[in-house]
Amino acid sequence: MSVNVEFGPDGRHGIVAEGTYLWDAAKRLGLRLPAECEGRGECDGCAVIIKEGTPLLSELTNAERERLSAERLALGERLACQAKIERPGNLKLEPVPVEDREETVEETKFELREEFRNLPLQKKLTTLVELEAIAAYQTFKAISDLSSSAFEKGLDVIAGFGRARERRARQSHRPAEHRAENQEGKQA
Ligand code: FES
Incomplete structure (x- = not known):
């Protein structure tokens, strides 16, 4: 038995088999829904609104x-990677617009790229200089954080050597019989 699926708002439609997940149905009809978490149900990029046919899912x-x-949920939203078509019939749905869900990293990057492309040249140059300054600051900070922790580790090692040398020096200044006691104590 098959299912007639119609995806809005452009009305693309087609037949898919029962057992198909909505995300795969969309793909089969040429619509690639975002899947930032790769179908683990941990984002909402693949959210769709079911307009007709909820009982089929x-x-x-x-x-x-x-x-x-x-x-x-009350509006009829489902995650396309989670909802499976289980019964035959007609199904109408549409992707949740990006304003109503979390923007994916790809969408944010695309938006920023577009924003940058549309800047006047002078503003583009200023933005690049600012970005470079931020990157330089972050790099400097990462290096200084790293070097301060490496420096502290180095100090610990040096302090450890120093303490061991002091201990040996103290032992060598102890009375001989105590040194012998110490040796016996160690051997016991
Ligand atoms: S792909 Fe992330 S919830 Fe569906």
Whole structure:
């Protein structure tokens, strides 16, 4: 038995088999939903709104209950990587717009790239200088953090050597019989 799936808002549609996850159904129809967590139910990039055919889908998973608020669930949202089509019929759905879900890293990068591309040349140069200054500061900070911890470790090692040398020196200044006692104590 097959399922007729229609993805809004552009109305692309097609037939998929029962047992198909919504994410795969979207892919089959040429729509690649974001999957930042690779389908583990840990992001909400693949969220879709079910417009028709909710009873065709599997029960909500724990991941969906955790990731989607009660309000979003009430609106009919599902995570496409978690919801499986279990029964035949007609299904209408659409991706949750990016304004209503967390932006993925890729989307943020794309947006920043676009923003940068549209800056006037002077502003682009100023931004680059600022970014370079931030990068230089972060690099300097990372190096100084690293070197201070390496420096502290070095001090510990030197202090350890110093303490051992002092101990040996103290032992060599002890009365001979005590040294002998110490030797016996060590051997006992
Ligand atoms: S891909 Fe992350 S929740 Fe679906």
